[in-house]
Amino acid sequence: MNYVIGVDLGTSAVKTVLVDQQGKVAFEHSEAYPLSRPQPSWSEQDPEDWVKGTLVSLRRLMEQSGVDPAQVDGISFSGQMHGLVLVDKDGQALRPAILWNDTRTTAQCRRIEQTLGTELLEIARNRALEGFTLPKLLWVQEHEPEVLDQASLFLLPKDYVRFRLTGDYAMDYSDAAGTLLLDVASKEWSVTIAEAFGLPLSLCPRLVESFEQTGTLLPEIALTSGLLTSTKVYAGGADNACGALGAGILGEGRTMCSIGTSGVVLSYETNKDLNLEGKVHFFNHGEKDAYYIMGVTLAAGYSLTWFKDTFAADRSFEQLLEGVGAIPAGSGGLLFTPYIVGERTPHPDANIRGSFIGMDSGHTLSHFTHAVMEGITFSLRESIEIVRESGKAITEVIAIGGGAKNEVWLQMQADIFNASIIKLESEQGPALGAAMLAAYGSGWFASLGECADAFIRQAEVYTPNPQQAAIYNGLFDLYQQVYTQTRELNNKLVEYRN
Incomplete structure (x- = not known):
């Protein structure tokens, strides 16, 4: 061997x-x-x-x-x-x-x-x-x-x-x-x-x-x-780029969503003349003469970590997420924006900060946790919509990172993105992508695509629930308004930050 x-x-x-x-x-x-x-x-x-x-x-x-x-x-x-x-x-x-x-x-x-x-x-x-x-x-x-x-x-x-x-x-x-x-x-x-x-x-x-x-x-x-x-x-x-290889993002329309400390939406592209005016990043791929479009949420998984450490420090992540499956779409009218360290896509704004909108006395810790997960996913959908506006039909998304470890969150991604979410059998991310480059360079395969077919296997597929997707479409419209409604307030609050 x-x-x-x-x-x-x-x-x-x-x-x-x-x-x-x-x-x-x-x-x-x-x-x-x-x-x-x-x-x-x-x-x-x-x-x-x-x-x-x-x-x-x-x-x-x-x-x-x-x-x-x-x-x-x-x-x-x-x-x-x-x-x-x-x-x-x-x-x-x-x-x-x-x-x-x-x-x-x-x-x-x-x-x-x-x-x-x-x-x-x-x-x-x-x-x-x-x-x-x-x-x-x-x-x-x-x-x-x-x-x-x-x-x-x-x-x-x-x-x-x-x-x-x-x-x-x-x-x-x-x-x-x-x-x-x-x-x-x-x-x-x-x-x-x-x-x-x-x-x-x-x-x-x-x-x-x-x-x-x-x-x-x-x-x-x-x-x-x-x-x-x-x-x-x-x-x-x-x-x-190596993370994209390790997730098999090697074909037109192939898209990946990675939720780690930050969040990344990455989509394969072959049109070298595509210019999205800086709304998202546009980089060369690891595959020859290919490119990728990438949007970034600065505080994706970090928003959930911050929330747990601040409001539920005595609980493990597993305990924190135990009750979220029972919370309906929209978290009972509670909306969260994950701008707790500023934002990158589609708002490169160092001054913007996060919000909980719609809090009432009926909301529990599980409502807040669910809202944080929804807000992170809404932020990532903004990157997906930019890719769609470039002419791509995104119907499948490979999920990796921490957001791929929880079934409720995987289904939430399917419903909010209105796309099938694919979980991989074994996820090694960029390290596997680097190994794939060595395997292809060493002549094991005729192409990186063949290497991906041999190395990467699907485990589960989560498909959108039409009713849930419809609810989330309406909530996404509200989510997008929060940035413009709070931007000036946050600019004024800058002088009060230590």
Whole structure:
């Protein structure tokens, strides 16, 4: 039996999975590493922690599995997007990495918008948001010019780790699309954007496909990890692109809903000229010449966690959700908006905050819990409606993440989205997507689609209840009004927040 390894470089930990030729995860391991917040709104990590964690996780994966390293055909990566790693001519990181959830760059975002105007959406297909890489580069340019002067290249997190494992510099298109420096349609670094901010194109690494081989393991890395120097290493992709692969989002109209801390709606796209004016993200896929549309709810599962920790800290999640199945659609006239940390899609608004509307003395904890679940799902439907407005018919949605672990929530998604919800037999997310890239790159399958057919199996399907769907259509109209009705109030409340 031969294997591939998927490495998922997350924000809090790196996860490695050993996958066989039937798509079964034979073994897995994860290693945590710290997150640094040296100032309010800053979020950084030491790139060396990623490398150490990855090597420890690979070694323990091989030790626990007892697999002969000669049986491992290849390794590929999934990685947290947007994080800025600047390296000098010797490949040394020049400063801590600035992460995707770092929000220090608001002024740089406004500079990008003022400088490029409509060209930004025409070229990069995405708005200037604090999470992206270009604003981070401009922050370093303005505040640490001596660091930028020493920089030979900028890399994203997984690309830095892969460089340390192979000695090869590269970046795949799916991750490059999240930098705001890529011409997404032409799959080239944008001279227009780089020159507008005095950034030399030499800072940008060479671009490759996600399934392209980018070297083999360096001798010292092979020794430390328990693998061979002949082990092939493939470029990998952005975490959301790999999550899409791991859920089988590999065909026109295929759509995924992931409810984790944040929530993501992601839909496959082949039209490179599609421009949704920044209402949702538009990125390159891990599959060649394919793209994906993505909407984000910032506080999806986090809204439920916040609610439990604040109002039911003595209960487990299972206990909290015990009574929600008995609550009718609409939660007895109680409506929740999950804007507790601001919002991303379709309202990129850092000031908006959440609301409970319609509270009365008859509402119980189960009503409130049910309303939170509905509000999160309504927010995700807003992204689905944007995709539908682009001309797509969404009739099936693959559900992954925490929202796929509760039957009431799965049926709620079917009713609110008015689409069949598919739960997978085994869900490994981005780590499995990374393994699929290694499997395809290693020649196991003729296409990523064939790989998905072999690796991914459906477990259950939840279909919309017509009566429930009709109720939710009316409630969704009310939900959409809450943002406009409360926006000005929240803007005025900003000065009172500590």
